[in-house]
Amino acid sequence: MSLLDVQGLTIRYGEEAVVDGVDLYIERGESVGLVGESGSGKTQSALAILGLLPKHALISGSIEFDGQQILGASDAVLNTLRARRIGVVFQDPMQALNPYLRIGTQLRQIPLAHGLANKKDVDARVIEMLASVGLPDPERQSRAYPHELSGGMRQRVVLASALIAEPDLLIADEPTTALDVTVQAQILDLLEDLRDNTALLLITHDLGIIAGYCEHTVVLDGGRLVEQGPTTSVFAAPGHAHTRQLLAAAPRVDRGEVPVAAKGSTILSVGDAEVQYRDLTAVRGVSFSLRRGETVAIVGESGSGKSSLVRAMLGLVPMSSGRVVYAGAPLDETVERRAKSARRDLQLVFQDPASALNPQMRVLAIVEEPLRVHEPQLGATERRQRVVAMLDDVGLGEKYLRRFPHELSGGQAQRVAIARALILAPKVLVCDEALAALDGSVRKQVLEMLRSVQEDTGLSIVFISHDLAVVRSISHRVLVMYLGRLVEAADAKTLFASPRHPYTRALLDSIPVPDPVVRPKRAPLRGEVPSPVNPPAGCVFHPRCARAGDGCNSKAPVLRDIAGTRVACHYPES
Amino acid sequence: MSGNRSIRITGSLLLTVAIVALVGPWASPYDYATTNLENILAAPSLRDMHLFGTDDLGRDLFVRTMLGIRVTLLVAIVASLVSLVIGVTYGALAGFVGGRVDAAMMRLVDTLYALPFIFFVILLMVAFERNFLLIFVAIGAINWLDMARIVRGQTLSLREREFVEAARLTGVSTLRIVFRHIAPNLVGIVVVYVTLTIPQAILVESFLSYLGLGVQEPQTSLGALVDAGVKHMEGAPWVLLVPASLLALTLLCFNFLGDGLRDLFDARHTS
Structure with a gap:
């Protein structure tokens, strides 16, 4: 008898079935991965097993845990099961x-x-x-x-x-x-x-985690179970189109094409940027430049200062020292005092589309607003045509014009945000974790869209992400930041092939690979990112670094050039 | 009860009360000031058209109650408008300008909060001629503090929202940011708050009238009527019950209306 035996589980809210006829078995000691995109019903299924669904959910089917029926069981029975026999x-x-x-x-x-x-x-x-x-x-x-x-x-x-x-x-x-x-x-x-x-x-939602840690894989799509089987065979020979689609959309950090470095002239450069919030130094002495038609990724964990760096570059937060040069001319540190043309050329896409779109404005008004500012001579019909054309480019049709943001899915809302950023045909687009909140398949589409816009228009992109696997498929160059410092900068190809800084190596090794054949490595780093208010002395990375040696805890390393890679480390990998 | 239904029900109830209060007195053969000492504290009856009976001076209670509703609603709405205008302007200004201006403006609000306002209103009433206008202004002057705080908090958080950053980045003018991005997102909370301050104002007005500091005879308000009714509560309970239950009904309706509106605006933001 299975430890958990779910049969024909169906959960409805009113007419809509969020889980539709799911069968699931878990044997004792077995690890089962439940994977699916948002809205696939994976969390609802788990809550049903725990007896934690809201009262108005209509549940049918059967859930037996160790021979005991969970559906319709009393709270007293459920309470003994939860915590004592089922941990969450x-x-x-x-x-x-x-x-x-x-x-x-x-x-x-x-x-x-x-x-x-x-x-x-x-x-x-x-x-x-x-x-x-x-x-x-x-x-x-x-x-x-x-x-x-x-x-x-x-x-x-x-x-x-x-x-x-x-x-x-x-x-x-x-x-x-x-x-x-x-x-x-x-x-x-x-x-x-x-x-x-x-x-x-x-x-x-992460196939890499499933591949590394689960013996058995169950794939859900729109509330239905579309495939299940041993993880190795599901990954090696997926039987259902949706599984193949999920696998195709899962980025791999360990292999795949890396874009070749672009050859354009420098369009934007940041020199010695420092951003200070009261007693916290968010960014310290970071310099980088961006070429025309190039994508530069800035990678780091929370507290690395990557968002602060680009916000200062865009003039949204004040820089305590440093300079930004755009197309050969220095830019003022606050966006309001910058020339109109520069403001038109530098645009930003935020992480969370829900808060980046004004809830009281319709899609048309949101996307046309930049046109009202920069091309006031346009009439309403012309603006509307431009908006429709732009929405087409990001894969949304005319029917979305009258929608409010809350009537859009996360992916659609992010496309609207991208449309707003691109409608003025900017020269530089900054994406601040712009794909982090999206499902794999949507993320892939948006990435492809950005790539094709870049090919067509020579757009330069600054791509901020914590996920090196996504970065790999789009970036020409990669900057790695840790606690406000730039620790490594290199061409994507070089960086992924031979990372020099131990932190870069650790980031690469930490990302689960969606392939059960690749055994997951043990966590390469101990501890967590220290508080930027009180950073460690010397090299800020030394308390977590396996290669740390003499001088690491007293002397801060400076960036130096090793075979085309800029790296700030006393003992870089060769 | 869903937001929409509660708005429909309470809204139409309030509208009915207001219309009856406006039109009702014309349909009655009596007026609010004429006394008739031969017919005091009469019970409600259809025969002589004293629908709610008469008071201790023999005045028709129906007409007087309708007048009371008018006065009470007028006081409440005008007082809320006063607090709306002062509070929204003050709060939005403090929130949007920020920094030291904000700090100074909000410390003033804190200081005013510390003063016992009812006491001041009573002093005002005693010091000046008791007149309508003063009551409006006094009540509005109490309520704007809450409104200012709420609007300021909301403005502060809106100013940091990413869609405002996106607008700044593109070069949208400050004026346009305030009117297109900040103000529309304040409307919801302000409307809700106004519907919740109206019952507050009604209560303050009733309280003042009950103390004999409100409107002056022969004018009246629901609070004044309740005050008068209490004296005859044993012999002629209707003199108290009619205005008291209408007061309660009105308060209840405004509170439900506010709740319903809040649900409505919340749904639009979150769903």
Whole structure:
């Protein structure tokens, strides 16, 4: 008998079925990956297994856990199952922890409530658990409140709370999506190490994670199960068109074409940029230049200063020192004082289209606004024609003109934002994590669209991302930032083939590869990005660096040239 | 109850009350000021057209209640408009200019908050001739503080939103940013807040009238009528019950209307 046996699970809200006839089996100790794009019903299925769907959801089918029917079970039955026999890890650890309780207090409730430990030895159990998830100094940390921990540490605590009762099944719903890639690698290692005989249902949009950590793969699309099987065979010979499409859209950091460096003249350069927010130095002494028709990627984890750097470059936040030169002439540091032509030529696409579009304006008004400013001679009909043509270019039809942003999907909204940025035919487009919130297939389409615009118009792109796999397919050159410093800059081809800086190497090794044949590497970096308010002395990377040696903790390395790569490291890889 | 339904129901109720209050007195043979000491505290009856009975001076209570509703609604709406105009201008200015100007303006609001306003209003009423206009202004002057804070907070967060950054980047003028990007996104919260300040103003007005500091005889308001009714609550309960229940109904309607509008605007932002 399977540990979990789901048959014909259907979940409806009113007329709409969000999950439609899903069958799912999990054997004891097995790891199953549930993969699908947003709206595929993967989270709804998990909530159904946990008995956590809202009351107005209409559920049919059967969910048996260890022979016990979950659908229609009483709260008392469900409560014993949850935590005791089924552990859960959700995406956002801050919401999973009670902000008013110390971590130790929250954890000890679980074994106490389920009679797994008595009051005398529960604290020892909690501390042992916190130590096993890698919390440094667990005795002291058990007295900390959730807000005192970093995101990665919080997720470790959630994992500890999910596993403390030694459940038979662990459900992890996008457990690492909110974390930096190097921390993601650590958490995935932990999941693998601590599981023992616990079965795992891992829900994710990332095929790389499935390939590395799940024996069995289940693919959902629009609420239906389209394919399932052993991970190796699903990846090697996908049987369903949707699976093939997902695999084709999953970027690989370890192979594939890298665009060859463009040869244009320099259009934009930033010199010695420094951005200071009160006592925090977000960017320190960064210089780079951008050629016509070139895509430069800026890569780094949270706190690396990549967003601050481009915002300062665009004049949206003040630069405390440094200069920006566009087409041979220096630009003023605030955007309002820049020449109109320069403002027309530099455009930005934001990460979250929902907040980048005015909720009170229709698509037509949003996209035509730049035209009103820069081409006031145009009449309403001409503007409308230009907007329709632009929407066509980004793959949206005329029917979207009258829509409000909330009537668009995430992908459509991001295309509208891109249309607004491109309608003035700018020379430089900055994409600040512009693809991070999009599903794989949509991301691929948008990437291709950007590439074709670049081929047609010679657009230069600054592409900010934390994801080197996406960067690989589009960038001519790559800059790697860490804690506000530029640590490595090279042609994409060189960088992916032979990274020099240990941080670049670690980033490359942290990204899960969507191929079960490639065994995932152990998390290459310990710890997390330190606070930029109080950066480490010497080389800011040295506390996490495996190659750190003499002088790394006292002397800050300067950028130097090694075979075409600029790298700031005392002991670079050769 | 869904936002739309609650708006429809409470909106039409309020409209009905307002129309009856405007038109009703014409249909009655009595006027609000004529006393008839031979027929005091009469029970409601259709026969002599005293629909709500009479008060302790024999005045027709129906006509007086309708007058009271008019006065109360007028006071409340004008007071809310006063607070709307001052509060929105002040708050939007502080939020959009930001920095030191914002800090100074908001410290002034904090200081004014610390003053016991009801007490001041009472002093004003005692010091000056009691007149209508003063009541409007006084109540509006209390309410604008909340409005200013809310609008300022909203403006601050809107100013940092990415669509405003996108507009700045493109070169959209500050004036256009304020009118196209900031103001429309304030409308929702301001409308909701105004529908919630109206009942507040009604309560303050009733409170002042109940203390005898509100409108002056023979003019009246719902608060003044309730005050008068309390004295005869045992012998002639209708003198209290009629204006009191109408007051409660009006308050309830405005509160539900505000809730409904909030749901409506929230839905547009989040769904």
